[in-house]
Amino acid sequence: MSLREQLCEYGRRAVELGLVIGTSGNLSVRQGDLVAVTPSGAALDRLAPEMCPIVDVEGYLVEGELQPSSETPMHLAVYETTDAQAVVHTHSVFGTVVATTMTELPPVHYNALLLGGVVKVAEYATYGTPELAANVRAAMEGKQAALMANHGGVTIGATLEQAFEATRLLEWLCEVYVRGLGVGKPTILTEEQLAAVVERALNPPHFPRR
């Protein structure tokens, strides 16, 4: 699948799964110095490959008639400082709830380790600005995900599929935490408990054949 075809596929899935409403949210995928990104103002479930602009890592438009998503500077900032090959940004409900009420998503489930443990909330700045890009870049350091204050969430991956799955996981973790707060006081996993999970993952059980 070409980079642009991938954007169409995952854009459609993002809307289907309710991670994105209408034209909110944007995706990009990188190959070398080029980045294919969803266009500004287009519904993500109604994209055609040729609608998706291609920019270079410096932000110059290389191909396409439509303007790149207004959040493209944030995508490029993330590419600049991580080894990400894809970036997914949504305004998913539970992610936005956490980003609007808290300064971080604590690890209440061990799967949070897949995103780097604690997920930080990047400080608020107007959408599309270099300030927001810088804040997200700082919150993302050493992680696969960040939340954006009063805005939404962003995840990265080695492929668009990975970045997309990270977005689904981020939303699931936020939902568990928010619903947990409605029931009682969610227990946060300790450093020691998380280290034990890493240890366990590195040494999976071996079942001998009979």
Ligand SMILES: [Zn+2]
């Ligand atoms: Zn946004």
